[in-house]
Amino acid sequence: MLESYIPIFIIITISLLFAIVNISFSTIFGPQRPNKEKLSTYESGVEPIGSARDRFSIKYYMVAVSFIVFDIEVVFLYPWAVSFITLSKPEMIYSFIVGSVFLFILLIGLIYEYKKGVLKWD
Amino acid sequence: MPEWLIDLLIILAKIAVVHGVLLTGVAYSVYAERRISGFVQNRYGPNRVGPEGLLQPLVDVIKLLMKEDIVPEKANRRIHAMAPGISIVVALSTFAVIPFGDKIELFGRTIQLQIANVNIGILYILALLSLGVYGITLSGWSSNSKYSLLGGLRSSAQMISYELSMGIAVLGIIIMTGTLELNKIVELQYGWKWNIILQPVGFIIFLVASFAETNRAPFDLPEAEQELVGGYHTEYSSMKFAMFFLAEYAAMIVASAVITTLYLGGWQFPYLQDFGLPAIVTSILQVLTFSIKVVALVFFFIWVRWTLPRFRYDQLMDLGWKVMLPLALLNLFITALVVLLLN
Numbered sequence: 001m002l003e004s005y006i007p008i009f010i011i012i013t014i015s016l017l018f019a020i021v022n023i024s025f026s027t028i029f030g031p032q033r034p035n036k037e038k039l040s041t042y043e044s045g046v047e048p049i050g051s052a053r054d055r056f057s058i059k060y061y062m063v064a065v066s067f068i069v070f071d072i073e074v075v076f077l078y079p080w081a082v083s084f085i086t087l088s089k090p091e092m093i094y095s096f097i098v099g100s101v102f103l104f105i106l107l108i109g110l111i112y113e114y115k116k117g118v119l120k121w122d
Numbered sequence: 123m124p125e126w127l128i129d130l131l132i133i134l135a136k137i138a139v140v141h142g143v144l145l146t147g148v149a150y151s152v153y154a155e156r157r158i159s160g161f162v163q164n165r166y167g168p169n170r171v172g173p174e175g176l177l178q179p180l181v182d183v184i185k186l187l188m189k190e191d192i193v194p195e196k197a198n199r200r201i202h203a204m205a206p207g208i209s210i211v212v213a214l215s216t217f218a219v220i221p222f223g224d225k226i227e228l229f230g231r232t233i234q235l236q237i238a239n240v241n242i243g244i245l246y247i248l249a250l251l252s253l254g255v256y257g258i259t260l261s262g263w264s265s266n267s268k269y270s271l272l273g274g275l276r277s278s279a280q281m282i283s284y285e286l287s288m289g290i291a292v293l294g295i296i297i298m299t300g301t302l303e304l305n306k307i308v309e310l311q312y313g314w315k316w317n318i319i320l321q322p323v324g325f326i327i328f329l330v331a332s333f334a335e336t337n338r339a340p341f342d343l344p345e346a347e348q349e350l351v352g353g354y355h356t357e358y359s360s361m362k363f364a365m366f367f368l369a370e371y372a373a374m375i376v377a378s379a380v381i382t383t384l385y386l387g388g389w390q391f392p393y394l395q396d397f398g399l400p401a402i403v404t405s406i407l408q409v410l411t412f413s414i415k416v417v418a419l420v421f422f423f424i425w426v427r428w429t430l431p432r433f434r435y436d437q438l439m440d441l442g443w444k445v446m447l448p449l450a451l452l453n454l455f456i457t458a459l460v461v462l463l464l465n
Binding site for chain 1: 271351
């Protein structure tokens with residue numbers, strides 16, 4: 001079973017080599033004529049104001065946190081979905097009820113988030 | 123030759139073919155994009171280099187290779203160089219689990235037309251999709267430029283939002299088939315039992331989410347030219363920029379291949395196996411069918427880009443969390459109910 005993953009390791013290795021060769025190619029063979037203006041941060045031609053290492057909207061954190069919660073719940077749904085069709089009738093009814101309760105809790109979480117205004121962008 | 127060496131050579135040959143076709147496909151989808159946008163906007167597009175401009179991609183690659191590599195002095199050099207690498211590795215490795223044809227018999231060996239036939243195919247694709255976010259986020263942060271940072275942030279928020287609906291949309295198929303193996307999913311779509319017919323809502327959710335995942339219009343906010351210059355790759359030049367460009371178009375082709383495999387019957391041409399053609403002709407026709415479906419989808423991606431205007435960011439987030447996610451959950455619930463009632 002495990003040997004079916006060998007091609008994946010090979011393709012990732014080859015892709016990595018491709019990336020390294022290409023990224024270093026122009027660094028090694030391209031012209032190198034740096035000057036102060038060229039190396040400064042691009043800001044539409046004017047002198048850069050401040051730095052980009054600054055605070056940004058908290059909304060992005062909110063999205064990331066809700067993503068983690070929901071993504072883990074989606075991961076829990078995968079084994080349930082894979083085994084669903086292999087079950088016998090009574091087992092399937094039980095599995096369906098359990099799955100529905102889980103989906104319902106997921107939905108409640110989403111509605112709670114919505115009501116709290118986490119998903120509001122303005 | 124020992125047995126394992128032959129196996130290794132077969133794997134390497136398959137990877138060489140897939141990477142070759144993928145990279146050529148990327149070069150020519152860039153060309154196709156430029157020609158089609160020219161057609162849509164009633165102008166010519168590139169038509170000077172070679173007949174009808176067909177050598178344009180080659181010349182572009184040479185140009186990009188010869189350019190100076192500029193790293194802004196305020197940038198975090200190591201991460202700045204690593205980010206395009208992550209993007210391209212993810213884009214090139216996703217194809218490993220996609221079946222582009224049925225088994226073929228060559229020289230007394232059975233060869234699976236798929237690089238790795240693993241039983242967690244769908245999970246592998248979703249996992250690599252999640253890794254793709256790193257390339258973009260890190261490039262946005264490490265450039266230390268405001269445009270890059272905003273582009274990277276927007277892109278990562280957008281990608282993780284739509285990844286949820288994507289993951290739940292696929293669950294509809296998994297419930298019906300009971301497997302995560304992509305080759306089995308294709309085999310089960312025999313005849314006209316394509317998943318697009320069985321799972322129309324899931325298909326639409328997956329398609330829209332793919333557009334968002336690949337940062338293609340109408341979801342191309344990360345690189346909204348009019349406000350963010352180039353988004354997360356503003357501070358990149360030369361081959362590092364080319365890597366992002368390549369990764370973007372490779373991601374588009376891979377997304378088309380994934381949609382084809384999951385919803386459009388993969389390499390299945392309706393009832394082709396019953397025509398009684400020689401096995402090798404059937405295999406060639408199947409690979410051809412797969413390629414045509416992928417090319418048609420890539421054309422669709424390009425067509426949509428030059429037809430629809432861009433979303434506003436709050437509209438994008440509303441669509442992802444308030445429409446697609448509940449719809450995907452409902453789709454999953456109804457699929458489970460139908461499977462329960464039919465058994």
